[in-house]
Amino acid sequence: GEAAAAVGGDGALLRHLCRKLRASGPVTVAGYMREALTNPAQGYYTRRGGIGESGDFITSPEISQVFGELIGIWYISEWMAMGKPKTFQLVELGPGRGTLTEDILRVFSQLSSVLSKCDVSVHLVEVSPKLGEIQARMLTGGKVQPSPKDESAYMKGISKTGIPVFWYRDIQDVPSGYSFYLAHEFFDALPIHKFQRTEKGWREVLVDIDPEVPDQLRFVLSPSSTPATENFIQPEETRDHVEVCPEAGVIIQRLACRIEKDGGAALVADYGHDGTKTDTFRGFQNHKLHDVLSAPGTADLTADVDFSYLRKMTQERTTTLGPIKQREFLKNMGIDLRLQVLLQNSRDTATREQLLHSYNMLMNPENMGDCFNFFALLPHHRLVHPDKKDKPESKSPLPPVAGFNELLLK
Numbered sequence: 001g002e003a004a005a006a007v008g009g010d011g012a013l014l015r016h017l018c019r020k021l022r023a024s025g026p027v028t029v030a031g032y033m034r035e036a037l038t039n040p041a042q043g044y045y046t047r048r049g050g051i052g053e054s055g056d057f058i059t060s061p062e063i064s065q066v067f068g069e070l071i072g073i074w075y076i077s078e079w080m081a082m083g084k085p086k087t088f089q090l091v092e093l094g095p096g097r098g099t100l101t102e103d104i105l106r107v108f109s110q111l112s113s114v115l116s117k118c119d120v121s122v123h124l125v126e127v128s129p130k131l132g133e134i135q136a137r138m139l140t141g142g143k144v145q146p147s148p149k150d151e152s153a154y155m156k157g158i159s160k161t162g163i164p165v166f167w168y169r170d171i172q173d174v175p176s177g178y179s180f181y182l183a184h185e186f187f188d189a190l191p192i193h194k195f196q197r198t199e200k201g202w203r204e205v206l207v208d209i210d211p212e213v214p215d216q217l218r219f220v221l222s223p224s225s226t227p228a229t230e231n232f233i234q235p236e237e238t239r240d241h242v243e244v245c246p247e248a249g250v251i252i253q254r255l256a257c258r259i260e261k262d263g264g265a266a267l268v269a270d271y272g273h274d275g276t277k278t279d280t281f282r283g284f285q286n287h288k289l290h291d292v293l294s295a296p297g298t299a300d301l302t303a304d305v306d307f308s309y310l311r312k313m314t315q316e317r318t319t320t321l322g323p324i325k326q327r328e329f330l331k332n333m334g335i336d337l338r339l340q341v342l343l344q345n346s347r348d349t350a351t352r353e354q355l356l357h358s359y360n361m362l363m364n365p366e367n368m369g370d371c372f373n374f375f376a377l378l379p380h381h382r383l384v385h386p387d388k389k390d391k392p393e394s395k396s397p398l399p400p401v402a403g404f405n406e407l408l409l410k
């Protein structure tokens, strides 16, 4: 029935994987993760994508509108610091239910006097047709049309605030031009390779069928080194277990190239570390931990983002800021003042309690305050005048980047 199909209870993806494993042997964790999350027919995001209270995991934009509003202010503050260009694209990777973009567009509309005459468009990169539909309903009220075959977008519409919105499957399809990029809980959903140090050297962790139990998966180690162990492990590596997400590296490189060439900035927010953690591969179902190898396609699979790897992959095409803890970033963006205003404006106790509860979820180190991080890519000239060395006094000082420093409103 519909309910069973919705949770993938029929095990179609597991059967598909087992057939594949029997025919051609173990697959990499990355190959497994890609199938489980984005298999076109049976992947978790393709079919289910359970974000929100009733789903499998909850994200900051779903907890409080303040989160997206402060991010909207970050973009406006950077737009101003960069000399108010006449046009920009807001490009979001993996927009989920579209809540974050919705909150950002509301801020843009409230500050339309500041943004006046600036030509803004929204570009969403989403692989899941199901989530694309939910985003379309959220942002446009469902008024979307498929794009003609010769256009790179697969769908387009107009937001409730009058801004054109386009959907793509890949960042490479997004037109070039001055852009602000956003990736919230996107990089953690991309496939990782896993490696284990052994006495004989580095081995890759693979997924195979358990010969003892029918249709059950298990982890094995590659018998020898693989192309991935050769390419992705640094000679100076000190950890015994390492996770690498090459797809994240490719995407951050594309963003860095685009920002270097066309200008703009990227804001990445995710849980992660700076190259120190080891085994972080996890599954979530109904807000509970779920065995990553059982019932693929029915649980969200994720791994912490390695920000040191992202920084390295920008190849210094841009400046990077962070990672900085979510609670520090939001504090710098003025979340305390925003909370006070909302509390003063709300009459009933239930709303006030809700506001305090969501603030606590976002900010408390025990909740999301410490484990979530913000990381940004900016053109080099945003932080250092190109000819600073020659004529240090001739230029006015560059404004600090909000969030990573205290927000200064002029």
Ligand code: SAH
Binding pocket: 038, 045, 049, 051, 059, 060, 061, 062, 093, 094, 095, 096, 097, 100, 125, 126, 127, 128, 131, 169, 183, 184, 185, 186, 189, 190
């Ligand atoms: N940013 C949202 C959703 C996070 S879930 C939030 O914070 O609430 C991850 C999102 O990335 C989903 O929208 C999922 O469909 C999308 N996604 C996952 N893999 C992708 C890929 N390879 N390309 C594009 N989108 C992807």
